[in-house]
Amino acid sequence: MSTHRFHAPYVVTQDAEDRVLAPGVVEIADGWITRVEAANAAPAPDEPGPGLQIHHLDGVLLPGFVNTHAHTPMTLLRGAGEGLPVDRWLTEVMWPREARLTAEDVAWGMRLGATQLLRGGITTSVEMYFHPEALARAGREVGLRTVVTPPVLVAPGLEHHGSWQQQLERALELADLFRDDPLVDVGLGPHSAYAVPTEPLVATIDAAVAHGLLLHVHVAEGEHEGDVITAEHGLSVPRYLERLGALGTQLLAAHGVWLTDDDIALLAAHQTGVAHCPASNAKHASGLAPVRALRAAGVPVGIATDGPASHDRLDPFEEARTAIRLARLRERDAGALGPREALRMLTCEAAAALGRDDLGALEAGRRADLIHLELGPDLGPVLDPTQLVTHVVFSGSPAAVRDVWVGGQPAVVDHRPLAVDLTGASAEVTARARRVARR
Numbered sequence: 550m551s552t553h554r555f556h557a558p559y560v561v562t563q564d565a566e567d568r569v570l571a572p573g574v575v576e577i578a579d580g581w582i583t584r585v586e587a588a589n590a591a592p593a594p595d596e597p598g599p600g601l602q603i604h605h606l607d608g609v610l611l612p613g614f615v616n617t618h619a620h621t622p623m624t625l626l627r628g629a630g631e632g633l634p635v636d637r638w639l640t641e642v643m644w645p646r647e648a649r650l651t652a653e654d655v656a657w658g659m660r661l662g663a664t665q666l667l668r669g670g671i672t673t674s675v676e677m678y679f680h681p682e683a684l685a686r687a688g689r690e691v692g693l694r695t696v697v698t699p700p701v702l703v704a705p706g707l708e709h710h711g712s713w714q715q716q717l718e719r720a721l722e723l724a725d726l727f728r729d730d731p732l733v734d735v736g737l738g739p740h741s742a743y744a745v746p747t748e749p750l751v752a753t754i755d756a757a758v759a760h761g762l763l764l765h766v767h768v769a770e771g772e773h774e775g776d777v778i779t780a781e782h783g784l785s786v787p788r789y790l791e792r793l794g795a796l797g798t799q800l801l802a803a804h805g806v807w808l809t810d811d812d813i814a815l816l817a818a819h820q821t822g823v824a825h826c827p828a829s830n831a832k833h834a835s836g837l838a839p840v841r842a843l844r845a846a847g848v849p850v851g852i853a854t855d856g857p858a859s860h861d862r863l864d865p866f867e868e869a870r871t872a873i874r875l876a877r878l879r880e881r882d883a884g885a886l887g888p889r890e891a892l893r894m895l896t897c898e899a900a901a902a903l904g905r906d907d908l909g910a911l912e913a914g915r916r917a918d919l920i921h922l923e924l925g926p927d928l929g930p931v932l933d934p935t936q937l938v939t940h941v942v943f944s945g946s947p948a949a950v951r952d953v954w955v956g957g958q959p960a961v962v963d964h965r966p967l968a969v970d971l972t973g974a975s976a977e978v979t980a981r982a983r984r985v986a987r988r
């Protein structure tokens with residue numbers, strides 16, 4: 550077992566004390582963080598040797614970002630259906646093309662997208678997409694940690710994915726297959742309360758509760774969605790999901806835009822996580838999520854890219870800035886959400902939204918998912934360590950991400966992804982996207 554010790558001028562811990570160590574030391578071994586402290590607190594006496602490698606970095610060490618909602622293989626559909634609201638975009642453009650996707654298409658879309666996520670500093674991504682096994686394997690191949698939530702969806706043109714019973718059965722087999730995998734976790738992803746009829750929705754919820762799996766559902770993304778559920782069942786989307794038993798396991802509510810005060814109190818009482826997708830919500834004019842009210846009530850909110858056909862960048866920095874800007878505009882208050890909070894919504898709070906206490910902070914006992922940012926001209930001047938967080942959020946970009954480790958293994962070194970040639974992957978995805986777009 551080899552130990553790696555990283556020395557950096559700044560270590561942004563994102564632990565409970567929200568510390569910025571300047572300078573700091575992070576030590577990892579066997580895929581886990583074993584020690585984090587200020588460099589001058591306890592000078593380490595031991596010398597480098599076969600069991601200890603020492604790395605002197607010149608920038609900022611942060612925990613890897615946790616992307617709470619994505620459909621990353623949609624790099625194959627990036628830009629399609631531009632200008633449509635979500636319901637028409639899904640039924641008129643996405644589903645017809647998605648009906649033509651093969652497992653190999655999904656694998657290539659994921660290789661390309663997952664590499665872009667890693668280059669942006671995302672080390673964990675919660676994924677909901679077709680051909681989930683191909684997705685999980687492609688993510689693992691490029692070194693990205695994933696929480697894969699196979700969709701359960703009944704929609705015209707998607708019959709070849711089998712009945713909902715078959716989809717659910719295969720999802721549970723997948724959970725078994727990856728049970729001990731260090732990089733892949735499996736949950737269940739019934740698309741939404743409006744797109745999945747009650748019977749398959751209840752069966753999926755029951756299976757998630759019985760097996761203790763994360764339940765990942767689009768919740769109250771568009772205004773029409775609540776109207777449909779209320780007209781049919783007389784309840785808001787969260788109350789409807791509660792009645793069906795969805796709060797009996799860790800629920801991750803994607804989007805969460807159209808929520809009442811009662812919904813927010815319900816989500817807080819159950820520590821339901823919300824995946825906030827500000828750029829996607831703005832692009833589709835879905836609405837402005839009540840982020841301040843959710844967080845004030847104690848709901849863990851993670852920031853998410855959504856799929857690259859919904860936004861279309863896979864850039865957590867831009868998402869964090871957009872979250873701040875939209876929250877401030879919604880509340881008409883420049884103090885509604887700040888960079889410090891937004892960074893937590895990309896790290897420790899995002900991990901909490903998934904019910905994961907092993908991710909999202911530089912702290913002994915968490916997984917060794919780390920990113921190293923360069924302190925270029927965009928990230929200065931740093932007149933005091935806490936100002937650094939403001940620069941990272943408002944001025945950071947994937948271009949600043951120099952190195953990425955996932956589970957202690959390097960995935961990006963000196964800006965270069967180790968597993969995938971981006972030019973080749975991009976050409977492959979373009980060729981496949983052309984075929985899928987053809988009617």
Ligand SMILES: [Zn+2]
Pocket residue numbers: 618619620767803855856
């Ligand atoms: Zn989505």
